[in-house]
Amino acid sequence: SLSLCVCVCVCVDECLSGMIRIIHLLIWFNVYFPFFPEKLLVLTVATQETDGYLRFMQSANYFNYTVKVLGMGEEWRGGDVGRSIGGGQKVRLLKEAMEALTDQEDLVVLSVDSYDLIFAGGPEEILRKFQEANHKVLFAAEGLIWPDKRLQEKYPSVRSGKRFLNSGGVIGYAPYVNKIVEQWNLHENDDDQLFYTKIYLDTFQRTLNIGLDHKSQIFQNLNGAIDEVLLKFGTKSARVRNTIYDTLPVVIHGNANTKMYLNYLGNYIPNTWNYERGCGVCDHNMVDLSQLKEYPTVMVGVFIEQPTPFLSEFFQRLVTLDYPKDKLNVFVHNNEVYHERHIQKFWEESKDVFNSFKVVGPEENLSQGQARNMGMGLCRKDPGCDFYLSMDSDVMLTNRQTLKILIEQNRKIIGPLVTRHGKLWSNFWGALSLDGYYARSEDYIDIVQSKRVGVWNIPYMAHIYLIKGEVLRNQLKERNHFVLEKLDPDMALCRHARELGMFMYITNRREFGRIISTANFNTSHYNSDLWQIFENPVDWKEKYIHPNYTRIFTENYLEEPCPDVFWFPVFTERACDELVEEMEHYGSWSGGNHEDKRITGGYETVPTDDIHMKQIGYDKEWLHFIREFISPVTLKVFSGYYTKVCNDPTTVTSTIILHQLLYYINYYITSIILHQLLYYIIYYITSSIILQHLLYYYIYYITTSIILLHLLYYIIYYITSSIILHQLFYYIIYYITSTIILHHLLYYIIYYITSSIILHQLFYYINYSIT
Structure with a gap:
């Protein structure tokens, strides 16, 4: 009870002022006194600790909700609610839990799903909005009716807001919630939403004072409403704003086919990422490898499914990964006869470096899907395999710590962000179209360009990813995840993972490397990498340009043995060797005569025994090399000189x-x-x-x-x-x-x-x- 003492005032104005203050005080108590968090109990049903459940609990813990989980460890018998009716098991579990709470008249119970739901606000906000709704029980609302469309006419009309009940969220005083669920006498796989709908529409149940959250004050169901919501960033957290009703919902529910969009929102809500603080959860549940007695064992699957430039460099980067080689088992699938000599050389040099080394060549005639199933299966059937790292041959890992970083991030499935140099092409998709193919998410470009840095929940990844061995032996225990009609192998794997409720993550917290282009790789040359100066300029430069070349401009790293003659480093020894090999392989030397059919007029004034770049089809590449690497040097040593070589050799x-x-x-x-x-x-x-x-x-x-x-x-x-x-x-x-x-x-x-x-x-x- 509240005791108030009012003093007798001499002036009437002072008395009125005091009364106004008393009224304000009473209003404050009426508004805020009931909103103690301990007056709210969250009940949720979860039979397994899925990724969605862990995300739900993470958001609940962030806001200090009191959560009681129902059914953990039980067998799910509520039907396939993702594709059909069901969910009755949830009502049965709630009914059992409410029997012990029915006498607590001041207790507010919030019953919500957990696998596809995130909290965006705290319990105080929910309690305040619930009281403002002025109902004993309040259900979530949506614009689509399910599962019985014949009941549409029985729903009360609403001037503004969502008309139909959704069972994914309900809040009410404990005795009233109990009066609803105690009526349940159906089967486990009967539909929970239909059960609640019939009670809501029953005129004899009006004494329960049941209402719907028509304008998403508390509950935001995303099904049919994705276009209504926008992310709203604050200094500490992010919220979803309903632009139709100008509300900030507290409970975000990714019902029906909106779970991928909920994953996108979950990359920000509530404190996952914001502009001021960056990633708020990236360091949660990480593993410190330095604290382990021994490093985990990793099966590395390498897949060469098309002719790939710079394959020798790919293998070299694999060997130089900063990870104990006795903890690495390597499986290589090669689908190209052209690369057999490269793999043979790598095998001879590295067969004793790794713990084990297995190669499957083109003679086995395996499809991509079959080969990837084989590589993953080697880890699945080995109890000692802790992780499976899948790598395509077009991935150039420039970060030697990549494998350690991925393991320490401690996700079931995670990949490093790799992009094609200078382009927005990467190894992940931020969203999917209705037919399951690429769609660009709002944040895709910012993630690729590292304007937003974190660990991102995404619907599709390829080229390189790490999967826990225990996941392969449990959730992904089936042996055929890469073969699915009309889908590429990686798309098939990602689809299986999504259907199992498994989250896939991409991290851009570090620079990891790049994806090289294989589209125009011509293997008809003896050293075909030489021709990659246009398609993969960064890798071409790393392989063929001398590491001291840049010192010419930063440290004046050149010599002048005599006036106007300069020595400076340009090519690596590898470049020189491959150019000589290419010419020797061509073999048609001019002979050193004045008669030369290769030039106009057929007469060479100063004959040499040579091969023109044009003869081997390297003239465009050579002119580009001169413009990019020789011209800057000539401009430095001969001020005012400009080469005649232009950008387009054609x-x-x-x-x-x-x-x-x-x-x-x-x-x-x-x-x-x-x-x-x-x-x-x-x-x-x-x-x-x-x-x-x-x-x-x-x-x-x-x-x-x-x-x-x-x-x-x-x-x-x-x-x-x-x-x-x-x-x-x-x-x-x-x-x-x-x-x-x-x-x-x-x-x-x-x-x-x-x-x-x-x-x-x-x-x-x-x-x-x-x-």
């Missing part, structure tokens, strides 16, 4: 001509301006009209002719290929244009000095004949 010649033409056209225009400028300078400095014109025409013809000389020279140079023809045309142009200049120069001198037209002509023709 248009080198035409682009160079265009560059030069545009340059000289611009030069010509600039010269005209200079002509006029000099003319006016001369005009104002000198007073002799003869001298003015003389100097003007001298400047005009010299500058213009020089432009014309160079313009025609470069046109000829790029059209023709013979140096002799170049020089011939150059000198013809030079002497023709030079003589014309001299003609005009002498003519104008004579014209302005003499006054006789006859003398003009005489001197002109004398000059013409002499020149």
Whole structure:
């Protein structure tokens, strides 16, 4: 009881003010006094500790809910509620639990699902909103009726909000909840939602004062309402906002086919990730490998299902993983005859490095799905196999700690984020379309670009992932997870995992590596990786460019043995060896003769015994190499020099001509301006009209002719290929244009000095004949 003492006031105004304060105090007590968290008990049914259940409990613990779990360890006999009716077992368990609570009149019971539900707010908020609803029992509401659509007409009409009952969430005073569930006398696999619906629609049950949460004040069912909700980020947590009713629901329920969207929301709600604090749960339940007596045993499955560039580098990265090699068992499936020599070399070098090494080649004629089932099965049937790491050959792991990081993160299924260099292509999907294929989630780009860093629950992953061995021997104990009609093997595995309620995670907390492109890999060359400069430039550079190359620009790492001659590192020894091998494999050397059919005219001025890059189809790649790696060095040592090699090797010649033409056209225009400028300078400095014109025409013809000389020279140079023809045309142009200049120069001198037209002509023709 509350005792209040009111003092007698001298002034009436003071008395009124005191009364107002008393009223405010009473209102405060009426509003907040009942909302003690201990007055709320959460009851949920869970027969197994699934990933969904663990997530539910994590959110409940974050808000300090008091939760009682019903049915843990029991066999589920409530039917397949994901595909059909069922759930009666939940009502039976709730009925049994309520028998002991029915006398607690001030106890509020919240009964919710657990596998597909997350708390977004605390118990105080739920209690306040429940009291504001002014019902003894309040059910969740949704816009779709289930399971009996014939009952639609019996539902009361609502002006605004969701009309139909959903059994995934109910809150009420204990005695009233008990009065509802004590009526249950059906089978375990009968439908719980139909049971509650009939009670709600029964006019004789109105004394129970049952209501629906029409505007999602407490319960947000996502089925049919995904477009209504948006994420709302706070400083400490994230919420879901219903944009239709402008409410912040406390209980988020991913009913029916919205569980993947709930997983997306669960990446943020309640404290999983926000902009200010980043990932709030990434360090939960982690394992410290350094505290273990010995490292877990890992089966590594390597799958070479298509021709793959840089396979030797892939194997080298596998060997250099920072993990005890005696704890690694390696299984390799190779589907390409081309790669047998690479695998043979790797086997000879590494067969004694790992604990075990098994290779299945193309002669076995296994499909991708069969091969992946085989690799996973090796871990499943080995009780000592703690983890199974699946890797495709197009994954380049640059982080030697990758395996340790994945194990320590302690998830059932987890993969490292790897992307294709410079692109948004990655090894996961953030969402799925209705037909089960790729759809882009709202946060996909931010995750790929590491603008949001954390451990993310996703519906699909491929290329590389780690699975716990105990999971393979329990939830994934079936032996055929990779073969499913019309689906790729990885899609089949992910679909099975989703149907089993297993969460798959991707982590981008570290840089792990990249996915290389295999789309345009031509295996017809002796060393085909050399041709990957366009498709996989980063890997090409790592393999073929000398590690000290960048020091040229940072530390001036080059030598000058004699003036204008520079030595600097460009190629690795591997690059030099492979280029020589490629030429020797081609074998058609020129012979070192002047006669050379490979060039226009068939004549080589300075013959050498060589093979042109064009002969082996490497001209485009070589020009690109010059532009990317040689041109920057020449620009450094020869300031102002620019190579003629352009970006697109297919248009080198035409682009160079265009560059030069545009340059000289611009030069010509600039010269005209200079002509006029000099003319006016001369005009104002000198007073002799003869001298003015003389100097003007001298400047005009010299500058213009020089432009014309160079313009025609470069046109000829790029059209023709013979140096002799170049020089011939150059000198013809030079002497023709030079003589014309001299003609005009002498003519104008004579014209302005003499006054006789006859003398003009005489001197002109004398000059013409002499020149």
